[in-house]
Amino acid sequence: MVDVRDTWHPDPDEMNLTEVMSALSDPIRVGLIRLLSDGEERGWGLLRAPVSKSTLSHHLRVLRSAGLTRTRMEGTRCFVVLRRDDVQSRFPGLLDAVLTAADNQSVGSEVSLA
Amino acid sequence: MVDVRDTWHPDPDEMNLTEVMSALSDPIRVGLIRLLSDGEERGWGLLRAPVSKSTLSHHLRVLRSAGLTRTRMEGTRCFVVLRRDDVQSRFPGLLDAVLTAADNQSVGSEVSLA
DNA sequence: TCCTTTGTTCGATGTTCGTAGAACGTCAAA
DNA sequence: TTTGACGTTCTACGAACATCGAACAAAGGA
Numbered sequence: 001m002v003d004v005r006d007t008w009h010p011d012p013d014e015m016n017l018t019e020v021m022s023a024l025s026d027p028i029r030v031g032l033i034r035l036l037s038d039g040e041e042r043g044w045g046l047l048r049a050p051v052s053k054s055t056l057s058h059h060l061r062v063l064r065s066a067g068l069t070r071t072r073m074e075g076t077r078c079f080v081v082l083r084r085d086d087v088q089s090r091f092p093g094l095l096d097a098v099l100t101a102a103d104n105q106s107v108g109s110e111v112s113l114a
Numbered sequence: 115m116v117d118v119r120d121t122w123h124p125d126p127d128e129m130n131l132t133e134v135m136s137a138l139s140d141p142i143r144v145g146l147i148r149l150l151s152d153g154e155e156r157g158w159g160l161l162r163a164p165v166s167k168s169t170l171s172h173h174l175r176v177l178r179s180a181g182l183t184r185t186r187m188e189g190t191r192c193f194v195v196l197r198r199d200d201v202q203s204r205f206p207g208l209l210d211a212v213l214t215a216a217d218n219q220s221v222g223s224e225v226s227l228a
Numbered sequence: 229t230c231c232t233t234t235g236t237t238c239g240a241t242g243t244t245c246g247t248a249g250a251a252c253g254t255c256a257a258a
Numbered sequence: 259t260t261t262g263a264c265g266t267t268c269t270a271c272g273a274a275c276a277t278c279g280a281a282c283a284a285a286g287g288a
């Protein structure tokens with residue numbers, strides 16, 4: 001059984017403002033975006049968040065289906081990267097503003113690496 | 115009986131990113147912000163949204179307690195204004211980015227004036 | 229061929245949210 | 259004083275959400 005959600009990513013034109021804002025309304029998801037803000041691709045195994053495996057999977061799906069991240073499979077492992085340029089082209093300035101504000105307020109600091 | 119929620123507005127330092135993002139995750143609230151984006155103070159009676167009176171009151175309270183708008187009473191009438199400078203000082207670039215994106219996508223166009 | 233690792237999916241649960249209607253308080257006008 | 263306009267609050271309800279554990283699927287190793 002093929003699940004569309006596994007591989008689908010929205011094009012920049014398909015990204016929805018309300019969905020993106022909603023995706024960025026959760027501290028854990030903001031923390032994940034902050035970790036990825038340097039543009040590096042990261043394996044899920046490196047992501048440390050105070051939630052269960054299934055909840056983390058859920059949050060990463062929300063980010064992906066909003067268009068904020070891109071997920072790539074390699075064997076049984078997943079790698080995720082921030083779609084910074086795509087988001088910038090669709091919503092100029094939005095991601096930078098959120099990242100700046102999140103840094104200032106330490107939003108999502110419960111999420112870490114390694 | 116005094117209700118704190120009637121008059122309380124957060125200082126810029128008290129504004130919370132997650133709360134602001136959440137407040138801007140609803141199309142009707144984004145529409146209200148768009149209407150107020152010219153900086154003019156507007157009476158509630160001028161706001162036209164496809165929701166009931168109580169629901170509109172709820173949305174305006176969410177915007178107010180997030181710090182996005184300021185509400186002033188005058189007799190039995192209410193006036194609301196966008197706190198553009200306060201939001202800009204706390205979250206530089208955020209409001210502009212959201213307004214630009216909302217205009218491009220016509221988010222909240224179901225809200226109108228008069 | 230098993231077993232481990234990795235991530236998804238499926239209930240289940242408790243919470244929050246958007247919504248509406250009814251009741252209330254307040255102020256102004258008739 | 260009575261009536262009407264205006265906005266808030268209370269209550270209720272369904273939908274959506276965050277969370278978890280368990281079951282599942284796929285890919286490599288032992």
